[in-house]
């Protein structure tokens with residue numbers, strides 16, 4: 001078993017190693033910079049876990065004849081060419097539900113932080129400023145919250161937003177909400193009627209740049225966009241343009257087209273934009289659930 005990491009420090013994975021040793025499997029943890037490094041590290045592996053990049057492309061998978069199972073250590077599986085894996089007889093798995101509540105709570109935290117200007121006001125509080133700058137707080141109760149994607153995370157967000165007293169509109173071409181507080185509408189109606197829009201779709205060919213110049217133009221000038229799904233769902237260029245021109249009021253973002261977010265990224269340094277570095281899934285509880293999902297160990 002090889003665990004591939006790309007960003008951050010290499011974790012010791014002591015619990016995983018111990019649990020796999022019990023069934024006679026050995027875990028090697030490698031940071032691989034490119035496909036050649038993946039092949040080099042995983043030549044003898046039966047199973048690979050991959051965190052982020054580099055992608056398990058067709059070229060890489062074809063050079064791993066022993067591989068029987070490729071696991072995404074997380075929710076999405078855009079790191080793995082599933083079509084190529086299927087053709088090559090390699091099973092693919094992921095951990096789709098380990099952090100549902102965490103990401104939903106993170107989206108709601110961004111939504112509330114944007115609506116109450118929490119980060120902007122905190123900066124003032126830290127500097128000893130008192131009631132300075134434009135007051136752009138907006139009451140969530142009575143507002144309209146649009147939830148794009150009503151799967152695990154989106155339906156949780158919709159439910160809690162409804163409990164805050166917001167009118168909740170949902171858009172999902174497949175899933176239907178059983179929540180009586182959610183009214184399902186078309187995307188255009190959702191975007192034009194919402195004060196807050198929270199995005200919870202997977203990144204696919206269809207959802208890539210779902211939020212572009214045209215769709216962002218449908219939103220109200222005071223509205224806020226919250227994205228905790230995948231960076232590629234929102235065109236950063238279109239978002240920056242909408243914020244610069246005042247056609248969009250605010251944004252709360254946990255995911256970006258380029259991660260880690262470069263130092264000179266134009267989304268930085270704005271009073272009306274909150275940026276968290278793809279932290280939505282993180283909590284000790286989600287860590288336990290992820291390990292349970294990936295290698296079935298009982299971790300307390």
Ligand code: NAD
Nearest residue numbers: 075149150151152153172174175200201202228229280281
């Ligand atoms: P899910 O599969 O349960 O739900 C996704 C929903 O999106 C489905 O109901 C699907 O029908 C819908 N959908 C697909 N295409 C759509 C479209 N074009 N318009 C509207 N809806 C569409 O997924 P989930 O567990 O709720 O995860 C949602 C997103 O959150 C994913 O992008 C996932 O990668 C992301 N995520 C982010 C973090 C983080 O750390 N920020 C962590 C986990 C998951």
